[in-house]
Amino acid sequence: GKVKTIGVSNCSQTKLEHLLETAEIVPAVNQLELHIYNPQHKLLAYMKSKGIVPQAYSPLGSTGSPLLKDETANEIAVKRGLKPADVVLGYLLAKHMVVLVKSVTSARIAANLGGTIEGASKLDKADLEQLDKLAANGKQKRFVTPPWPVELGFEDWPKAQ
Secondary structure (H helix, E strand, O other), rough: OOOOOOOOEEEHHHHHHHHHHOOOOOOOOEEEEEEEEEEOHHHHHHHHHOOOOEEOOOOOOOOOOHHHHHHHHHHHHHHHHHOOOHHHHHHHHOOOOEEEEOOOHHHHHHHHHHHHHHHHHOOOOOHHHHOOOHHHHHHOOOOOOOOOOOOOOOOOOOOOO
């Protein structure tokens, strides 16, 4: 059979534009590091215009990341009766992203899924706007930057060696 959908990973707008110049099939999904400190608003707007769904990996950052301790996320969690993780993950789902949270236990995966859905349902427009502004207010950060041998086209990505 023929391929009906494809997905890509870590494609910046520059890389997507280059890909779409010759692609016969527009990618259905672009898997990216997305979270409250790395929302990539401009790229997401471009992807939306092309019908490409964003899939968030490392939505909680990585080991030792400050996302769950973020003051704004915690204030919203208290206000909404949520856990900080529910706010951080719910933000992504409320912004129409596919959220991938990994864990070594199925119970933790189930808890994260339930919290993500609850978080998305309880966050209001003002909450989302507050979280949207974190990166622009000096908290922009990636937690996953492997040493790729090529330029990915992200302004905040370390240059290839």
